[in-house]
Amino acid sequence: xxxxxxxxxxxxxxxxxxxxxxxxxxxxxxxxxxxxxxxxxxxxxxxxxxxxxxxxxxxxxxxxxxxxxxxxxxxxxxxxxxxxxxxxxxxxxxxxxxxxxxxxxxxxxxxxxxxxxxxxxxxxxxxxxxxxxxxxxxxxxxxxxxxxxxxxxxxxxxxxxxxxxxxxxxxxxxxxxxxxxxxxxxxxxxxxxxxxxxxxxxxxxxxxxxxxxxxxxxxxxxxxxxxxxxxxxxxxxxxxxxxxxxxxxxxxxxxxxxxxxxxxxxxxxxxxxxxxxxxxxxxxxxxxxxxxxxxxxxxxxxxxxxxxxxxxxxxxxxxxx
Amino acid sequence: xxxxxxxxxxxxxxxxxxxxxxxxxxxxxxxxxxxxxxxxxxxxxxxxxxxxxxxxxxxxxxxxxxxxxxxxxxxxxxxxxxxxxxxxxxxxxxxxxxxxxxxxxxxxxxxxxxxxxxxxxxxxxxxxxxxxxxxxxxxxxxxxxxxxxxxxxxxxxxxxxxxxxxxxxxxxxxxxxxxxxxxxxxxxxxxxxxxxxxxxxxxxxxxxxxxxxxxxxxxxxxxxxxxxxxxxxxxxxxxxxxxxxxxxxxxxxxxxxxxxxxxxxxxxxxxxxxxxxxxxxxxxxxxxxxxxxxxxxxxxxxxxxxxxxxxxxxxxxxxxx
Amino acid sequence: xxxxxxxxxxxxxxxxxxxxxxxxxxxxxxxxxxxxxxxxxxxxxxxxxxxxxxxxxxxxxxxxxxxxxxxxxxxxxxxxxxxxxxxxxxxxxxxxxxxxxxxxxxxxxxxxxxxxxxxxxxxxxxxxxxxxxxxxxxxxxxxxxxxxxxxxxxxxxxxxxxxxxxxxxxxxxxxxxxxxxxxxxxxxxxxxxxxxxxxxxxxxxxxxxxxxxxxxxxxxxxxxxxxxxxxxxxxxxxxxxxxxxxxxxxxxxxxxxxxxxxxxxxxxxxxxxxxxxxxxxxxxxxxxxxxxxxxxxxxxxxxxxxxxxxxxxxxxxxxxx
Numbered sequence: 004x005x006x007x008x009x010x011x012x013x014x015x016x017x018x019x020x021x022x023x024x025x026x027x028x029x030x031x032x033x034x035x036x037x038x039x040x041x042x043x044x045x046x047x048x049x050x051x052x053x054x055x056x057x058x059x060x061x062x063x064x065x066x067x068x069x070x071x072x073x074x075x076x077x078x079x080x081x082x083x084x085x086x087x088x089x090x091x092x093x094x095x096x097x098x099x100x101x102x103x104x105x106x107x108x109x110x111x112x113x114x115x116x117x118x119x120x121x122x123x124x125x126x127x128x129x130x131x132x133x134x135x136x137x138x139x140x141x142x143x144x145x146x147x148x149x150x151x152x153x154x155x156x157x158x159x160x161x162x163x164x165x166x167x168x169x170x171x172x173x174x175x176x177x178x179x180x181x182x183x184x185x186x187x188x189x190x191x192x193x194x195x196x197x198x199x200x201x202x203x204x205x206x207x208x209x210x211x212x213x214x215x216x217x218x219x220x221x222x223x224x225x226x227x228x229x230x231x232x233x234x235x236x237x238x239x240x241x242x243x244x245x246x247x248x249x250x251x252x253x254x255x256x257x258x259x260x261x262x263x264x265x266x267x268x269x270x271x272x273x274x275x276x277x278x279x280x281x282x283x284x285x286x287x288x289x290x291x292x293x294x295x296x297x298x299x300x301x302x303x304x305x306x307x308x309x310x311x312x313x314x315x316x317x318x319x320x321x322x323x324x
Numbered sequence: 325x326x327x328x329x330x331x332x333x334x335x336x337x338x339x340x341x342x343x344x345x346x347x348x349x350x351x352x353x354x355x356x357x358x359x360x361x362x363x364x365x366x367x368x369x370x371x372x373x374x375x376x377x378x379x380x381x382x383x384x385x386x387x388x389x390x391x392x393x394x395x396x397x398x399x400x401x402x403x404x405x406x407x408x409x410x411x412x413x414x415x416x417x418x419x420x421x422x423x424x425x426x427x428x429x430x431x432x433x434x435x436x437x438x439x440x441x442x443x444x445x446x447x448x449x450x451x452x453x454x455x456x457x458x459x460x461x462x463x464x465x466x467x468x469x470x471x472x473x474x475x476x477x478x479x480x481x482x483x484x485x486x487x488x489x490x491x492x493x494x495x496x497x498x499x500x501x502x503x504x505x506x507x508x509x510x511x512x513x514x515x516x517x518x519x520x521x522x523x524x525x526x527x528x529x530x531x532x533x534x535x536x537x538x539x540x541x542x543x544x545x546x547x548x549x550x551x552x553x554x555x556x557x558x559x560x561x562x563x564x565x566x567x568x569x570x571x572x573x574x575x576x577x578x579x580x581x582x583x584x585x586x587x588x589x590x591x592x593x594x595x596x597x598x599x600x601x602x603x604x605x606x607x608x609x610x611x612x613x614x615x616x617x618x619x620x621x622x623x624x625x626x627x628x629x630x631x632x633x634x635x636x637x638x639x640x641x642x643x644x645x
Numbered sequence: 646x647x648x649x650x651x652x653x654x655x656x657x658x659x660x661x662x663x664x665x666x667x668x669x670x671x672x673x674x675x676x677x678x679x680x681x682x683x684x685x686x687x688x689x690x691x692x693x694x695x696x697x698x699x700x701x702x703x704x705x706x707x708x709x710x711x712x713x714x715x716x717x718x719x720x721x722x723x724x725x726x727x728x729x730x731x732x733x734x735x736x737x738x739x740x741x742x743x744x745x746x747x748x749x750x751x752x753x754x755x756x757x758x759x760x761x762x763x764x765x766x767x768x769x770x771x772x773x774x775x776x777x778x779x780x781x782x783x784x785x786x787x788x789x790x791x792x793x794x795x796x797x798x799x800x801x802x803x804x805x806x807x808x809x810x811x812x813x814x815x816x817x818x819x820x821x822x823x824x825x826x827x828x829x830x831x832x833x834x835x836x837x838x839x840x841x842x843x844x845x846x847x848x849x850x851x852x853x854x855x856x857x858x859x860x861x862x863x864x865x866x867x868x869x870x871x872x873x874x875x876x877x878x879x880x881x882x883x884x885x886x887x888x889x890x891x892x893x894x895x896x897x898x899x900x901x902x903x904x905x906x907x908x909x910x911x912x913x914x915x916x917x918x919x920x921x922x923x924x925x926x927x928x929x930x931x932x933x934x935x936x937x938x939x940x941x942x943x944x945x946x947x948x949x950x951x952x953x954x955x956x957x958x959x960x961x962x963x964x965x966x
Contacts, residue, residue, distance in 0.1 A: 052379035052407075058694040060720060071430070074409060078381060078434055081407040086694075086723040088716060101923035109713070109922060112946035113720055280430060281422035304433035373700040373728075392751070395730055399702060399755055402728040601751060602743035625754035 010132055017321040020132040020141040021314050023150035024191040032195060036160050038313035039306065042082075055316045056085035059116040063089045064107075065144070066122040071281065072144050075304075076119045079311035085116075103127070104134050111136040117315060118142070125149035140318040148184050153314060154279055155188030157307040159196060161299055162234055164306065165275050169196040175222075175229045175270075177204040177260060178238035178287050181211050185279045186238060190217055204228030205260055225260050232270040236277045237262050240287045253286045263289045267297065275299045331453055338642040341453040341462040342635050344471035345512040353516060357481050359634035360627065363403075376637045377406035380437040384410045385428075386465070387443040392602065393465050396625075397440045400632035406437075424448070425455050432457040438636060439463070446470035461639040469505050474635060475600055476509030478628040480517060482620055483555055485627065486596050490517040496543075496550045496591075498525040498581060499559035499608050502532050506600045507559060511538055525549030526581055546581050553591040558583050558599045561608045574607045584610045588618065596620045652774055659963040662774040662783040663956050665792035666833040674837060678802050680955035681948065684724075697958045698727035701758040705731045706749075706773075707786070708764040713923065714786050717946075718761045721953035727758075745769070746776050753778040759957060760784070767791035782960040790826050795956060796921055797830030799949040801838060803941055804876055806948065807917050811838040817864075817871045817912075819846040819902060820880035820929050823853050827921045828880060832859055846870030847902055867902050874912040879904050879920045882929045895928045905931045909939065917941045 009026045013019045018031055042051060061080040063073050073089065080087045092106075101109075110118070117140045120128040125147030132141040145151040166172060174193055180186045180203050193201050194217065203214045204222045214221055222228035229235055240256060262276065276288075276298045284290045293300060332341045332348065339352055363372060382401040384394050394410065401408045413427075422430075431439070438461045441449040446468030453462040466472040487493060495514055501507045501524050514522050515538065524535045525543045535542055543549035550556055561577060583597065597609075597619045605611045613619060653662045653669065660673055684693060703722040705715050715731065722729045734748075743751075749760070759782045762770040767789030774783040787793040808814060816835055822828045822845050835843050836859065844862045845852050847870075856863055864870035871877055882898060904918065918930075918940045926932045934940060 060723070070411060070413075074411065074431075075434060077409060078407070081381070081409075082379075086720070088719055088723075090712060090716065092712075102926070105924065105926075108943060109946050110716075112943040113717060113950055114947065282426060284423070284426075301429060301433040304430050305435065308434055391732060391734075395732065395752075396755060398730060399728070402702070402730075601747075603747060605744070605747075622750060622754040625751050626756065629755055 010129060013321060013324055018314075018317055019321050019323050020128075020143075021152050021318065022128050022132060022141065022143045024152045024155045024188045024195070025150070027191075027195060029195050029197075032156070032159065032192065035156055035310065035313050035317060036163055038317060039156075039160055039309040042309040042312045043306070052082050052084065053312075053316075054084045056080065056083035056116075056319055059083075059085045059319060060114060061085045061087050061117045061119060061315070062110055062115045063087065063144075064092055064110075064118050064120045065090070066092045066120070066127070067145070069121055069145065072121060073119075075307050076142075076144060076311055079308050079315060080117075080119075082308070083312055083315055085315070088115075103130070107131050107135050111139050115139055117318065119144050121145045123147055137323040140315075140321075142314060142318065145184055148182055149187065151184040151188050151279075153307070153311055154185045155192045156314070157303060157310040158185075158189050158236065158277060158279075159192045160306045160310050161275075161277060161303050164302070165299060166233055169193070169198050172198050172233045173200040173202070173231060174198055174234040174236065175202040175204050175232040176236045176238065177225070177228060177262065179209045179240050180205055180214070180238065181209050182241045183238050186236075189236060190214070190219055194218060202228050202232070206256075225266060226269055229262075229266060229274075230269045232274055234275055234277065235262065235267070235270060236279075237282075237288050239279060239281065240283055253283075257286055261285070261287055261289060262292050264291050264295070267292055267295075273297075277303055280304065331450060334642060334645055339635075339638055340642050340644050341449075341464075342473050342639065343449050343453060343462065343464045345473045345476045345509045345516070346471070348512075348516060350516050350518075353477070353480065353513065356477055356631065356634045356638060357484055359638060360477075360481055360630040363630040363633045364627070373403050373405065374633075375405045377401065377404035377437075377640055380404075380406045380640060381435060382406045382408050382438045382440060382636070383431055383436045384408065384465075385413055385431075385439050385441045386411070387413045387441070387448070388466070390442055390466065393442060394440075396628050397463075397465060397632055400629050400636060401438075401440075403629070404633055404636055406636070409436075424451070428452050428456050432460050436460055437640065440465050442466045444468055458644040461642075463635060463639070466505055469503060470508065472505040472509050472600075474628070474632050475506045476513045477635065478624060478631040479506075479510050479557065479598060479600075480513045481627045481631050482596075482598060482624050485623070486620060487554060490514070490519050493519050493554045494521040494523070494552060495519055495555040495557065496523040496525050496553040497557045497559065498546070498549060498583065500530045500561050501526055501535070501559065502530050503562045504559050507557075510557060511535070511540055515539060523549050523553070527577075546587060547590055550583075550587060550595075551590045553595055556583065556588070556591060556595055556597050558597065558603075558609050560600060560602065561604055574604075578607055578610075582606070582608055582610060583613050585612050585616070588613055588616075594618075598624055601625070652771060655963060655966055660956075660959055661963050661965050662770075662785075663794050663960065664770050664774060664783065664785045666794045666797045666830045666837070667792070669833075669837060671837050671839075674798065674801065674834065677798055677952065677955050677959060678805055680959060681798075681802055681951040684951040684954045685948070694724050694726065695954075696726045698722065698725035698758075698961055701725075701727045701961060702756060703727045703729050703759045703761060703957065704752055704757045705729065705786075706734055706752070706760050706762045707732070708734045708762070708769070709787070711763055711787065714763060715761075717949050718784075718786060718953055721950050722759075722761075722957060724950070725954055725957055727957070730757075745772070749773050749777050753781050757781055759960065761786050763787045765789055779965040782957075782963075784956060784960065787826055790824060791829065793826040793830050793921075795949070795953055796827045797834045798956070799945060799952040800827075800831050800878065800919060800921075801834045802948045802952050803917075803919060803945050806944070807941060808875060811835070811840050814840050814875045815842040815844070815873060816840055816876040816878065817844040817846050817874040818878045818880065819867070819870060819904065821851045821882050822847055822856070822880065823851050824883045825880050828878075831878060832856070832861055836860060844870050844874070848898075867908060868911055871904075871908060871916075872911045874916055877904065877909070877912055877916055877918050879918065879924075879930050881921060881923065882925055895925075899928055899931075903927070903929055903931060904934050906933050906937070909934055909937075915939075919945055922946070 121144040128143035442465040449464035763786040770785035
């Protein structure tokens with residue numbers, strides 16, 4: 004489905020769509036993180052409103068419902084002064100039998116400048132990017148189990164903010180990795196940024212062995228997995244996506260892989276704890292840890308707005324060809 | 325659940341949240357009404373657009389659906405030039421098992437500046453105000469049977485507009501008082517503003533006797549209740565909240581407590597008729613009265629936009645501590 | 646239900662509501678098309694953002710769901726810098742038993758400047774226009790089988806753009822005419838603009854004979870209907886509105902009335918193909934035609950934004966009386 008040239012980049016190597024982190028050059032990632040930094044004021048508590056997208060129309064095309072993610076993109080676009088159109092696609096034209104590509108062609112003809120696409124099918128944002136009008140930029144806001152690149156980028160912003168240098172870090176990603184597009188995007192980003200040790204930690208049913216081919220260390224033992232880690236990324240246990248057969252119970256999972264203060268003590272003393280949210284307290288993470296001083300879960304959310312503003316403003320500044 | 329200090333005021337006595345009218349100092353109420361007046365032009369027909377909240381993000385958190393109330397807040401916020409984010413909470417994170425306070429913490433981290441909260445549970449806005457980040461202001465847009473303070477304030481604006489002086493008035497509140505957060509907010513406001521005679525009028529099943537402790541005169545006879553009143557506030561018969569046992573029928577209710585031209589003639593000749601809407605014609609109010617020259621129901625709606633603008637702009641100007 | 650004077654025009658003959666194309670003076674239609682042209686840049690690929698409706702509130706009142714049409718009005722209003730309020734009417738006050746006119750009176754009192762109304766009942770926008778406050782303008786966004794005037798106007802813009810002169814044209818409207826408010830609006834517009842030959846083409850069950858009274862040539866044979874046409878307007882087969890009895894099957898319909906390259910060859914070589922969307926590929930139109938070089942379906946969408954901007958800006962500039 005993908006053309007040979009990276010479909011995210013124009014002939015000058017500039018970002019024109021954000022579809023996945025895989026294949027992004029390291030300087031492009033750092034450009035995004037640097038730009039995000041300019042949207043945060045010195046104390047990181049305020050995000051400034053800027054006119055960079057004034058007169059542009061950003062369409063949120065959520066074929067799969069996600070109020071939280073849609074909201075972060077809506078806020079980011081409005082802080083860039085864009086006009087934002089939220090489309091409840093499930094109730095819309097697709098329900099009348101229109102094809103995905105016809106829907107997209109129509110919206111392009113309405114002079115959309117950017118599509119933010121969430122879809123349950125892996126690859127849907129790529130398909131849209133390949134077929135939409137050349138003036139339209141596409142941002143993948145999560146497709147199937149494939150990728151969630153803005154989450155990956157905000158995770159990198161968070162790590163860089165607290166740890167400065169990627170090239171000395173041990174990062175443990177813990178939990179339901181097999182279903183997680185966040186894990187996949189994080190692993191690509193960490194690899195590109197030169198993190199020497201990336202660990203995937205969880206039960207065999209939730210951590211696929213083929214991750215080793217990506218240079219990831221696979222651990223089925225929590226203590227081993229988080230020992231001396233600098234960064235621990237806990238994943239949401241996707242109850243709603245799992246068949247009962249894969250796991251004995253949420254309680255059982257918590258006993259073995261839930262992050263408690265005791266387990267956290269095995270990591271470096273200044274390790275940070277991350278989570279893409281929404282958290283399941285007492286399932287993958289203990290409340291003491293989620294609310295503790297090593298948790299950077301809420302800063303992640305704040306950085307996420309700035310990172311999405313950065314992605315949108317960079318895309319809007321680049322020509323398709 | 326409430327701390328001892330009024331959680332709506334900072335240490336300088338300035339309004340930082342609007343949770344209920346109970347406990348508001350009289351000058352704060354007059355400040356809101358005066359500010360609302362500045363948003364209405366001389367002929368009261370136009371509400372000006374002003375940049376007071378430019379760059380601020382107002383989140384409408386409606387845990388209970390109310391298109392009408394949400395719309396008034398959305399209009400008010402947009403006339404203040406705020407960015408408005410409508411969250412359909414029922415479909416959102418809470419459905420994924422996230423706690424109310426985690427949802428609110430996350431939205432705070434997205435740099436919300438204000439939460440407008442409607443919730444079926446009494447006290448939910450208080451809880452949110454106590455736990456959200458210090459830069460966030462909370463407006464109660466109706467919680468359970470507890471309070472609906474902006475409705476109370478717009479009712480006071482309406483009365484002041486038409487009657488000038490609160491200290492000589494007789495105000496009758498008629499109908500389903502037991503289920504009405506509007507009635508509760510109105511009673512607190514009228515008391516604070518010095519109205520000498522407040523009457524609660526309705527059948528025994530709908531008018532709780534303990535209102536007498538609030539200084540309210542309880543009347544189970546309509547003629548007695550509205551005789552010589554200056555202001556009549558009719559309440560909506562909340563069909564959807566009543567069990568059949570409480571009332572014989574809508575027709576029976578109208579016969580005894582519905583406001584007809586004949587009953588209205590018992591009040592002062594210049595009495596005004598108010599209603600928070602939406603009205604049930606022929607149930608609590610006759611069409612002749614709703615559309616008659618003593619009705620100020622539509623001016624209430626207009627004033628409501630200005631009052632909500634006033635509340636938001638005052639809150640945004642005050643520091644939490 | 647209609648008053649004798651055209652309810653769309655004030656005493657100076659200026660447009661104050663857009664309810665239907667029937668009865669519009671030809672100069673008013675040309676004024677709308679000319680104004681639309683000013684919103685499209687020279688290459689017709691960009692629609693400029695202008696401050697003509699800054700500080701005005703446009704309410705989308707969609708009593709019947711239509712994400713596509715609502716979106717085009719939302720974009721048009723935002724490009725005019727209006728504040729846009731989308732009301733999900735089905736979930737709103739009408740569900741609480743409020744009458745249509747009370748809902749509208751309330752929204753008027755919130756200082757709506759414009760109502761964009763979609764309703765399943767023919768005549769609902771007229772009713773609203775007759776009863777709303779004088780400062781409010783009403784745009785019909787489709788009512789029952791009656792009218793869809795902005796679609797009619799964008800179709801005229803498209804024809805004028807590609808064909809220049811209406812007075813030499815043969816226009817064929819093909820398909821499900823009996824259910825189509827688009828067809829009705831197009832026929833009125835084409836008549837007013839002086840098109841000498843208007844043909845209604847389709848099976849007897851879908852093309853009412855009384856169209857002849859409107860000066861339309863009725864054809865139940867496709868070849869005859871589109872022969873030497875300059876413009877072919879294909880209509881969507883409204884599967885969701887048809888009982889099974891009216892048509893044998895979608896395949897049968899396509900065989901006789903679906904527009905294929907072979908049938909299109911019967912029209913003039915420079916004939917344009919139009920469709921209001923969303924298209925049913927392989928039902929009323931072949932993909933080769935929809936995507937072919939005579940298709941102007943996507944330009945219609947682009948022009949539709951400019952035409953809706955034109956309608957709104959003209960209405961906002963005219964006084965009710």
